């Protein structure tokens with residue numbers, strides 16, 4: 001089955017979500033090409049094992065409908081039957097446009113899939129990760145939106161062997177008034193081996209200085225619950241959970257987090273979970289490998305001191 005993966009660029013290379021889907025495609029010996037969307041100059045995203053087309057977009061005037069048109073043309077001309085995208089803002093938006101162009105419903109929240117002749121059977125996650133269901137996708141072009149962290153990312157040798165396609169902005173139908181580029185520094189949530197997350201049990205925004213200090217000692221990324229994101233303590237890009245990011249680090253340290261289902265969905269697959277909470281009945285302890293019952297504000301400074 002001829003497949004097309006819609007990938008993304010992150011820090012001059014392929015994003016973690018893209019590498020995860022490549023791993024699944026290679027494991028199943030599926031023939032595929034890659035279309036990568038990004039605005040970075042000279043990324044290293046090419047490969048000798050598969051064809052890569054870089055759709056370079058102007059970040060000042062991003063028109064995803066124009067990008068989707070180019071991808072639809074490629075799908076039709078190359079006889080593509082399976083289209084995959086990671087469940088990111090870009091992946092979900094592009095899949096929406098493609099579904100209209102190709103008259104095919106995208107299947108979202110895919111955590112696994114199998115190819116049986118011309119049918120794809122997907123495993124989908126629902127109820128905040130509590131249940132799974134299966135879908136037989138029989139449409140001519142099948143569009144799957146894959147949930148991040150569903151597969152282990154592959155380690156591929158990347159080079160500059162790719163074709164670049166620049167999208168002009170002629171078909172732009174929105175007026176861009178302002179652009180906010182999120183500053184990224186230090187380890188990122190999606191890739192870090194250690195994640196330290198804060199919840200309302202940090203008591204006050206000023207106390208996040210302890211989380212920052214602990215994170216810098218452990219070279220960890222910082223996340224948070226929706227409660228503290230809503231309170232304006234942390235930007236939404238750091239929210240972990242059902243309506244935030246899914247993380248799967250080696251170690252997840254939950255500081256003052258109750259462990260609501262919606263938070264657990266985004267972190268319960270972490271390899272080792274440490275929870276600090278003053279309430280020994282807090283649900284987070286049900287999934288923690290190591291639980292510390294006590295006050296975050298006395299335990300975390302002690303941890304920092306000992307480290």
Ligand SMILES: Cc1cc2nc3c(=O)[nH]c(=O)nc-3n(C[C@H](O)[C@H](O)[C@H](O)COP(=O)(O)OP(=O)(O)OC[C@H]3O[C@@H](n4cnc5c(N)ncnc54)[C@H](O)[C@@H]3O)c2cc1C
Nearest residue numbers: 199200201225226227241242243244256258263278295296
């Ligand atoms: C549709 C929907 C989607 C949602 N999506 C998300 C999501 O993506 N991510 C997410 O996180 N939430 C999400 N939520 C919200 C979720 O239900 C919880 O409300 C939220 O996770 C609670 O955050 P919290 O643990 O910081 O706060 P709380 O639930 O208030 O817990 C605070 C914890 O801190 C402990 N504590 C207090 N003081 C201290 C102290 N000094 N020392 C130690 N422990 C202390 C308390 O015992 C308590 O367990 C969603 C909700 C809905 C309805």
